[in-house]
Amino acid sequence: MSPLNRKKLDKIRDERTNQIKKAALKIFARYGYLGTKTSLVASEAGISEGLIYKYFKSKDELFTTLIQELMEEAKSELEGLYHLEGSPFDQIRTLTKNMISEENRDAFVLIQRARKDEDVPEKIIPIFKQYSAYNLIDILVPIIVKGQELGEFSNEDPRKLASWYFFIINSICIQEVEKEEYGLPSIDVLMRILKK
Amino acid sequence: MSPLNRKKLDKIRDERTNQIKKAALKIFARYGYLGTKTSLVASEAGISEGLIYKYFKSKDELFTTLIQELMEEAKSELEGLYHLEGSPFDQIRTLTKNMISEENRDAFVLIQRARKDEDVPEKIIPIFKQYSAYNLIDILVPIIVKGQELGEFSNEDPRKLASWYFFIINSICIQEVEKEEYGLPSIDVLMRILKK
Amino acid sequence: MSPLNRKKLDKIRDERTNQIKKAALKIFARYGYLGTKTSLVASEAGISEGLIYKYFKSKDELFTTLIQELMEEAKSELEGLYHLEGSPFDQIRTLTKNMISEENRDAFVLIQRARKDEDVPEKIIPIFKQYSAYNLIDILVPIIVKGQELGEFSNEDPRKLASWYFFIINSICIQEVEKEEYGLPSIDVLMRILKK
Amino acid sequence: MSPLNRKKLDKIRDERTNQIKKAALKIFARYGYLGTKTSLVASEAGISEGLIYKYFKSKDELFTTLIQELMEEAKSELEGLYHLEGSPFDQIRTLTKNMISEENRDAFVLIQRARKDEDVPEKIIPIFKQYSAYNLIDILVPIIVKGQELGEFSNEDPRKLASWYFFIINSICIQEVEKEEYGLPSIDVLMRILKK
DNA sequence: TATGAATGAGGCTTCATTCAT
DNA sequence: TATGAATGAAGCCTCATTCAT
Numbered sequence: 001m002s003p004l005n006r007k008k009l010d011k012i013r014d015e016r017t018n019q020i021k022k023a024a025l026k027i028f029a030r031y032g033y034l035g036t037k038t039s040l041v042a043s044e045a046g047i048s049e050g051l052i053y054k055y056f057k058s059k060d061e062l063f064t065t066l067i068q069e070l071m072e073e074a075k076s077e078l079e080g081l082y083h084l085e086g087s088p089f090d091q092i093r094t095l096t097k098n099m100i101s102e103e104n105r106d107a108f109v110l111i112q113r114a115r116k117d118e119d120v121p122e123k124i125i126p127i128f129k130q131y132s133a134y135n136l137i138d139i140l141v142p143i144i145v146k147g148q149e150l151g152e153f154s155n156e157d158p159r160k161l162a163s164w165y166f167f168i169i170n171s172i173c174i175q176e177v178e179k180e181e182y183g184l185p186s187i188d189v190l191m192r193i194l195k196k
Numbered sequence: 197m198s199p200l201n202r203k204k205l206d207k208i209r210d211e212r213t214n215q216i217k218k219a220a221l222k223i224f225a226r227y228g229y230l231g232t233k234t235s236l237v238a239s240e241a242g243i244s245e246g247l248i249y250k251y252f253k254s255k256d257e258l259f260t261t262l263i264q265e266l267m268e269e270a271k272s273e274l275e276g277l278y279h280l281e282g283s284p285f286d287q288i289r290t291l292t293k294n295m296i297s298e299e300n301r302d303a304f305v306l307i308q309r310a311r312k313d314e315d316v317p318e319k320i321i322p323i324f325k326q327y328s329a330y331n332l333i334d335i336l337v338p339i340i341v342k343g344q345e346l347g348e349f350s351n352e353d354p355r356k357l358a359s360w361y362f363f364i365i366n367s368i369c370i371q372e373v374e375k376e377e378y379g380l381p382s383i384d385v386l387m388r389i390l391k392k
Numbered sequence: 393m394s395p396l397n398r399k400k401l402d403k404i405r406d407e408r409t410n411q412i413k414k415a416a417l418k419i420f421a422r423y424g425y426l427g428t429k430t431s432l433v434a435s436e437a438g439i440s441e442g443l444i445y446k447y448f449k450s451k452d453e454l455f456t457t458l459i460q461e462l463m464e465e466a467k468s469e470l471e472g473l474y475h476l477e478g479s480p481f482d483q484i485r486t487l488t489k490n491m492i493s494e495e496n497r498d499a500f501v502l503i504q505r506a507r508k509d510e511d512v513p514e515k516i517i518p519i520f521k522q523y524s525a526y527n528l529i530d531i532l533v534p535i536i537v538k539g540q541e542l543g544e545f546s547n548e549d550p551r552k553l554a555s556w557y558f559f560i561i562n563s564i565c566i567q568e569v570e571k572e573e574y575g576l577p578s579i580d581v582l583m584r585i586l587k588k
Numbered sequence: 589m590s591p592l593n594r595k596k597l598d599k600i601r602d603e604r605t606n607q608i609k610k611a612a613l614k615i616f617a618r619y620g621y622l623g624t625k626t627s628l629v630a631s632e633a634g635i636s637e638g639l640i641y642k643y644f645k646s647k648d649e650l651f652t653t654l655i656q657e658l659m660e661e662a663k664s665e666l667e668g669l670y671h672l673e674g675s676p677f678d679q680i681r682t683l684t685k686n687m688i689s690e691e692n693r694d695a696f697v698l699i700q701r702a703r704k705d706e707d708v709p710e711k712i713i714p715i716f717k718q719y720s721a722y723n724l725i726d727i728l729v730p731i732i733v734k735g736q737e738l739g740e741f742s743n744e745d746p747r748k749l750a751s752w753y754f755f756i757i758n759s760i761c762i763q764e765v766e767k768e769e770y771g772l773p774s775i776d777v778l779m780r781i782l783k784k
Numbered sequence: 785t786a787t788g789a790a791t792g793a794g795g796c797t798t799c800a801t802t803c804a805t
Numbered sequence: 806t807a808t809g810a811a812t813g814a815a816g817c818c819t820c821a822t823t824c825a826t
Contacts, residue, residue, distance in 0.1 A: 005787080005826085012789070035230045035315040038817060048791045053818060116372050119231045156385070164381035171367035176312050185360035185389075189352070192388045193381075208806075234800060244808045246802080255800065397805085397808080404810070427622045427707040430796060440812045445797060508764050511623045548777070556773035563759035568704050577752035577781075581744070584780045585773075600785075626821060636787045638823080647821065 017055050019045045021069075024062050029109040030176070033063055034119040060121045067114050067124050070107045075134040081143075088147030092140070092165075092194065096187050099169055108173040137162045144194070153194045165193055213251050215241045217265070220258050225302040226372075229259055230315040256317045263310050263320050266303045271330040277339075284343030288336070288361075288390065292383050295365055304369040312370075333358045340390070349390045361389055409447050411437045413461075416454050421501040422568070425455055426511040452513040459506050459516050462499045467526040473535075480539030484532070484557075484586065488579055491561055500565040529554045536586070545586045557585055605643050607633045609657070612650050617694040618764075621651055622707040648709045655702050655712050658695045663722040669731075676735030680728070680753075680782065684775055687757055696761040704762075725750045732782070741782045753781055 023045035027036050038059055042049040056062040077098065084091045099108055114124050140162035147153040154161065169190065177184050219241035223232050234255050238245045252258040273294065280287045295304055310320050336358035343349040350357065365386065373380050415437035419428050430451055434441040448454040469490060476483045491500055506516050532554035539545040546553065561582065569576050611633035615624050626647050630637045644650040665686065672679045687696055702712050728750035735741040742749065757778065765772050 008826085009788070016789085031314050032228060032231070035228070035313070037815090049817085050792065050819080051790055054789075057818095059817070116375065117231075118227055154385075154388075160378045161385075163376070163378045164385055167371070167376060168364060168368055168381060171371050172364055174370070175363070175367050179312070180359070180363060182356045182359045185364060189350075189357075189360055189389060192350075192391060193385060195388065205806075212806090233798090245800095246809065247807060249801065250806075400805085401809070408810085423706050424620060424623070427620070427705070429794095441796085442798080442813065443811055445799095446810075449797095451796065508767065509623075510619050546777075546780075552770045553777075555768070555770045556777055559763070559768060560756060560760055560773060563763050564756055566762070567755070567759050571704070572751070572755060574748045574751045577756060581742075581749075581752055581781060584742075584783060585777060587780060597785080604785090625819090637821095638788065639786060641822065642785075 013055075016047070016051070019047065020052055020055055020062070021066060024066055025070075025106050025110060028063060028066065029106040029113065032113055032117055032119070033059075033121070060123065063114075063121060064123045064127070066110065068127050070111055071127060071131045071134075073107070074111070075131060078134050078136060078139050081139060087152065088143045088150065089152045089191070089194075091143055092147070093187060093191060096169060096190060100173060100184055100187070100190075105173055105177075108170065112170050112174045136166050140166065147194070151196075154196045161194065168193060209251070212243065212247070215243065216248055216251055216258070217262060220262055221266075221302050221306060224259060224262065225305040225309070228309055228313055228315070229255075229317070256319065259310075259317060260319045260323070263307065264323050266307055267323060267327045269303070270307070271327060274330055274332060274335050277335055283348065284339045284346065285348045285387070285390075287339055288343070289383060289387060292365060292386060296369060296380055296383070296386075301369060301373075304366065308366050308370045332362050336362065343390070347392075350392045357390065364389060405447075408439070408443070411439065412444055412447055412454070413458060417458055417462075417498050417502060420455060420458065421498040421505065424505055424509055424511070425451075425513070426509075452515065455506075455513060456515045456519070458502065460519050462503055463519060463523045463526075465499070466503070467523060470526050470528060470531050473531060479544065480535045480542065481544045481583070481586075483535055484539070485579060485583060488561060488582060492565060492576055492579070492582075497565055497569075500562065504562050504566045528558050532558065539586070543588075546588045553586065560585060601643070604635065604639070607635065608640055608643055608650070609654060612654055613658075613694050613698060616651060616654065617697040617701070620701055620705055620707070621647075621709070648711065651702075651709060652711045652715070655699065656715050658699055659715060659719045659722075661695070662699070662724075663719060666722055666724060666727050669727060675740065676731045676738065677740045677779070677782075679731055680735070681775060681779060684757060684778060688761060688772055688775070688778075693761055693765075696758065700758050700762045724754050728754065735782070739784075742784045749782065756781060 020041065024036075024041050027041050027044055031040075036059070038052055039049050041062075042052055045052075052062065056065065081091060081095060084094055086094075098104060114120055115128065137159065141158050144153055144158040144162050148155055148158060172184060216237065220232075220237050223237050223240055227236075232255070234248055235245050237258075238248055241248075248258065252261065277287060277291060280290055282290075294300060310316055311324065333355065337354050340349055340354040340358050344351055344354060368380060412433065416428075416433050419433050419436055423432075428451070430444055431441050433454075434444055437444075444454065448457065473483060473487060476486055478486075490496060506512055507520065529551065533550050536545055536550040536554050540547055540550060564576060608629065612624075612629050615629050615632055618624075619628075624647070626640055627637050629650075630640055633640075640650065644653065669679060669683060672682060674682075686692060702708055703716065725747065729746050732741055732746040732750050736743055736746060760772060
């Protein structure tokens with residue numbers, strides 16, 4: 001086969017893979033693992049149902065791959081936090097903004113559902129274990145401590161405060177905002193959770 | 197049939213109906229509509245698989261009935277709000293406490309899932325319409341306005357503030373708290389959302 | 393539930409299980425593992441396709457169960473050989489008769505296919521290992537040795553002779569005899585394989 | 589197109605056709621009709637999945653063509669029998685040797701499977717009819733009769749004896765010998781089937 | 785000619801629902 | 806009323822076949 005051809009085919013495979021992952025992210029986030037029919041993923045991706053299985057061994061693997069990759073991305077995002085400029089308040093504000101931004105929402109929703117739903121493949125458990133070191137909470141705690149010293153944040157146990165804050169942000173991300181009259185709460189309203 | 201027998205049978209029917217509804221509430225809240233197997237509801241209720249269908253025409257009807265009744269209960273609860281003693285802050289604090297209390301949690305979760313999940317029977321749409329007059333938000337707004345006048349709350353558009361607040365409370369109720377190290381955020385942390 | 397009822401239900405379950413196993417034995421023996429459609433097993437058994445799965449977890453398990461049980465039966469049969477009356481020639485003649493008798497044929501065919509076909513579930517490997525001690529060949533060897541001493545059999549390496557004999561008997565059992573004008577070879581023709 | 593090119597293309601077509609048939613013979617013999625995946629045939633032949641369909645209309649046609657051609661070859665082989673030197677015993681010994689020789693085994697296995705398996709395309713039925721005149725048995729019978737006259741063979745009904753003998757040889761050819769400790773039975777052991 | 789991406793019919797399996805007892 | 810065996814529609818997945826390149 002000519003290298004030109006090979007390149008073109010690789011491109012097609014990449015495109016399809018991404019199409020499927022994009023569609024799957026949307027549908028899984030919306031309907032959950034069980035609620036997601038492969039036929040729906042296929043039609044969202046604009047391909048036939050069978051083609052999915054040329055790219056992923058099973059619905060399970062598609063789901064697991066998605067989670068794995070989203071966790072990897074989340075890790076990068078979180079590592080970036082360390083180098084952010086500004087006060088603790090500003091850092092957390094930026095993080096929050098990223099989490100609730102429309103382009104990341106589905107990803108957060110999916111990870112949340114994967115963590116909480118009961119009907120999800122067991123293979124994701126080791127994935128979450130693998131990334132536990134990049135746990136948002138562990139990263140937030142020192143920032144919150146510093147913020148507390150500066151008087152920017154409330155004086156609860158910093159780990160508990162971080163945990164609750166993250167829990168709330170995650171919880172609202174899981175919702176379908178389209179149905180809400182005013183959309184998601186504004187960042188500054190959310191930041192009050194941390195304040196005195 | 198003797199009236200005595202009739203009475204006894206009626207009692208049995210009532211008992212069974214309640215057993216099934218109680219089991220269904222728990223299972224639906226945990227697994228969602230699609231994720232819930234009627235066989236699991238039956239075994240949770242301690243009855244045979246077929247019996248559910250002597251009391252409810254279908255899984256769909258069981259779900260819809262549950263939602264209908266929970267909405268009715270929620271309505272009473274909300275009407276009670278008007279007669280609560282104390283400042284606006286205290287009133288909302290009490291409401292919040294009820295919403296996130298363990299005994300009501302499943303009910304809130306289920307209503308939330310019914311509102312948000314995509315895989316739910318369409319028959320519930322008119323139910324939510326029917327109770328829109330008892331919308332939590334409409335009831336909260338005047339309380340918040342009063343609270344703002346008293347300086348207890350932040351000065352955003354009161355309807356928007358109420359909407360966001362309710363949205364957040366609902367969102368966190370939907371989560372499975374058991375997996376959280378620190379449980380649900382404390383009421384007072386949540387109340388900060390409304391504060392200046 | 394009344395004990396009477398329980399008994400009746402147990403009877404039904406036993407009957408169904410046997411119906412399914414009987415049908416499956418016939419169809420698996422005829423079409424092989426892959427060639428067997430669960431729908432065909434169901435219709436051969438006179439039940440719906442879904443019911444199979446109330447009695448067996450999967451086509452795989454149905455197949456494996458069948459093999460397991462047939463091996464167990466074969467073991468009894470073989471243990472019985474030790475106590476047979478008559479000369480070595482008579483003993484092997486009796487065994488051969490059993491193997492090629494119509495009522496055992498499907499069982500032999502199925503075991504053969506399970507051993508040889510490439511498309512069979514891997515779970516059967518340990519089953520065959522488990523029964524290797526009851527290997528027909530090991531049992532035949534001493535009988536053949538004795539027969540050789542008595543001049544009844546040919547003087548090849550007894551293990552090789554047993555192996556070949558068994559191989560031939562098994563091979564012909566696997567065929568569908570219905571299509572043969574003269575049916576299976578007669579026992580005495582087969583016994584010539586062992587003779588001088 | 590130049591005649592030269594035409595010639596070259598014809599050569600390619602012939603090569604490909606043979607590659608595919610050779611691969612198909614091996615795979616069909618091993619896995620049976622249903623168990624054979626066209627993708628596996630393609631990779632065994634070292635070509636792409638789609639190319640098979642430029643040379644054969646379908647898996648069915650590939651299979652049928654193979655059977656047709658193998659029958660034709662078998663016919664030649666059998667016609668050659670008439671001109672073989674030696675006693676009846678020697679003639680049948682030679683035939684047997686050819687049948688069980690490694691290079692012909694796959695062909696015999698495939699024909700056998702085609703005759704016996706239930707999951708095979710119906711189109712092969714007329715092929716077998718077409719070659720019934722060259723039926724091995726019809727050819728064997730006069731040789732056996734002659735052998736009986738010479739006292740080389742047992743005195744059963746010669747047609748029945750031929751039929752059984754062929755049946756046994758065919759049956760053992762179908763097996764996968766690789767798994768057997770001692771391989772196929774030796775020719776002389778097999779020939780005993782015909783002897784007194 | 786040759787490739788391999790794409791399709792869709794059909795098989796295995798689950799589970800809401802019905803039915804005989 | 807209560808049971809659980811039985812059904813069959815619908816979902817996941819495989820693979821023979823087609824099609825664009």
